[in-house]
Amino acid sequence: MSSINHRLRGATLALTAALVGVGMAGAAPALASTATVASTSTPALVPADFVDAPVRALPAAGQSHTFTVTYRNNSSTDQVVAPQILVESPDTGPYLAPADILVERRNAAGQREIVPVASQTGTLFTDLVAAQQTLRPGETLTERYRVTVITRGAAGTVQPRVALYG
Template sequence: MALTAALVGIGVAGASPALASTAPVASTSATALVPVDFLDAPTRALPAAGQSHTFTVSYRNDSSVDQVVAPQILVESPDAGPYLAPADIKVERRGADGYREVVSVGSQTGTLFTDLVAAQHTLRPGETLTERYRVTVIAPGAAGTVQPRVALYG
């Protein structure tokens, strides 16, 4: 199992769509899947207001069985505050069609986060999930760090 994340400045050219064979997991049972582990990528400071960080989160299923995974973006407020609000940033994911779609952001105790349930994918052995995100700071003076990660389900 391997997690890679690349954080770059504004504008990544030539990004290709995610694997077509990677389908979202349908939630058909009354019991929701619960992550058993997280693979954290390196953190990076939020850019200044009006600027963006573009990055790629990639995970390869090196096991011999199907693996449910979900990429997640965490944006953590400074320890001393002020805490970030969801309206302070915009998170976008590049879709399979090449266009960016806004990803909703939740908030809890100073940490902003993207939804794990909506991001779940089942990877067959040997498959790789690659997601491209952009975090843009909307609010002047917003400070914090961005941490991409992948949730693993058992």
């Protein structure tokens, strides 16, 4: 396993543990000041698996990368899913900070909304809990994102993925 994959898996486990703890406690996480996690009275679901989209290099400062995250529920039952964007820092650093990038999602009206980004173990990520949605059998999740690099010299990779629950 490459060190990037190892660090990414470690960040995923730490993030999942943190979000589950937050859901059970009903309080906001102390992961980063830009993180927004929905507070609920029921425990947060834990992802059972992830479907990864192709990894791409982070664009240069002032440039944007647009992409679509798509997942189809081919099962015969409802399925809870959550799209997530991971931005991985280089192995040798410097690690990226949430202020280094801007992540936006196109809403149903076609307007771009800023998606808050948090950071852990050199990985920037969007919140899984806030992105959870239920797909009925045969329904398709389609989310359009744009990642823009703000900080000159920021380097890394962009990994869109879908968390699968249950």
